[in-house]
Amino acid sequence: SQQGEEDPQALSIQEGENATMNCSYKTSINNLQWYRQNSGRGLVHLILIRSNEREKHSGRLRVTLDTSKKSSSLLITASRAADTASYFCATDEGAQKLVFGQGTRLTINP
Amino acid sequence: NAGVMQNPRHLVRRRGQEARLRCSPMKGHSHVYWYRQLPEEGLKFMVYLQKENIIDESGMPKERFSAEFPKEGPSILRIQQVVRGDSAAYFCASSPGQGDVGEQFFGPGTRLTVL
Numbered sequence: 001s002q003q004g005e006e007d008p009q010a011l012s013i014q015e016g017e018n019a020t021m022n023c024s025y026k027t028s029i030n031n032l033q034w035y036r037q038n039s040g041r042g043l044v045h046l047i048l049i050r051s052n053e054r055e056k057h058s059g060r061l062r063v064t065l066d067t068s069k070k071s072s073s074l075l076i077t078a079s080r081a082a083d084t085a086s087y088f089c090a091t092d093e094g095a096q097k098l099v100f101g102q103g104t105r106l107t108i109n110p
Numbered sequence: 111n112a113g114v115m116q117n118p119r120h121l122v123r124r125r126g127q128e129a130r131l132r133c134s135p136m137k138g139h140s141h142v143y144w145y146r147q148l149p150e151e152g153l154k155f156m157v158y159l160q161k162e163n164i165i166d167e168s169g170m171p172k173e174r175f176s177a178e179f180p181k182e183g184p185s186i187l188r189i190q191q192v193v194r195g196d197s198a199a200y201f202c203a204s205s206p207g208q209g210d211v212g213e214q215f216f217g218p219g220t221r222l223t224v225l
Contacts (some may be wrong), residue, residue: 033213042216043115044203076149088152096207097143097166098214100152 006038006089012107019076021104023089024069030092032065034074037086037103046074079108096103112137114204114217115184122223124191131187131220132167135204142185144177147199159185160207192224 001033006023025032029080031050036044049065049085062075076083086105090098120171137144141160145153158166159179160205170177175190176192177220199221201215 031212036214040221042218043203045213045215048213070169095166096141097158097169098145098153098203099155100145102152 006087006104008104008106009102010105013079014109015079015081017079019079019106019108021074021087021106023072023074024068025072025089025091027091027093029067032062032063032072033090033098035071035088035090035100037088039085043081065080072076076078076106081105081108081110084108092098114202114215115150116200116202116217116220118220119218120221120223122225123223125193126182126191129189129192129196129224131189131200131222133184133185133187133202133204133217136215137200139204139206139215141205141207142179143203143205144185144187145201145203147201147219149198153201158189188220192222194224197222197224 009038013019029051031048032046034046037043038047040103047061047063049063051067060077065072084107086102086103088100090100093099114136114218116203117132121129143158146156147153155169157170157177161179162181176188199219201219203218206212
């Protein structure tokens with residue numbers, strides 16, 4: 001079953017602006033992760049947030065997790081052209097595998 | 111420390127042929143996962159393996175698909191009698207495999223095209 005669902009499906013902003021992507025999931029989780037995928041490439045791990053954490057930062061990335069709403073958000077501040085990619089949230093299902101959402105395609109316009 | 115390696119990067123097969131996709135995990139990683147990605151979609155879990163063991167194959171189609179991770183050598187995802195619907199990008203990931211599901215390290219993928 002597809003657990004994470006990202007919103008919006010596509011996002012286009014100007015360089016320097018902030019980008020916010022959301023993810024919702026259905027079942028209980030141990031952690032939630034965000035990955036980036038550049039066109040035609042593999043996935044790169046961005047950040048992992050555990051179910052007992054509410055917010056986590058890594059450089060220009062900020063991730064929040066609301067387990068009561070079963071949702072997470074990824075904020076990229078001061079966006080750059082190099083941030084253009086697809087972003088996926090992934091959750092575990094109490095098993096040793098990741099369940100990915102459909103992704104948000106982010107385009108940063110110069 | 112080399113990352114996850116997959117080969118070939120691109121594979122073209124005609125309907126009915128066999129496709130063999132290889133994955134070498136990161137050094138020190140004993141857990142391998144295979145995912146399939148259709149165009150404009152997220153990755154879908156196929157199978158999780160440890161050395162010489164299939165741990166979870168709940169995402170594998172029941173027919174034509176098989177996977178192995180032998181004691182020596184890479185993990186192999188094998189698709190027999192390929193059909194056009196098998197055209198996709200196949201990604202392998204590896205992890206140390208301790209504790210909860212943590213970060214998985216992904217290879218560059220194999221793009222399979224079935225003519």
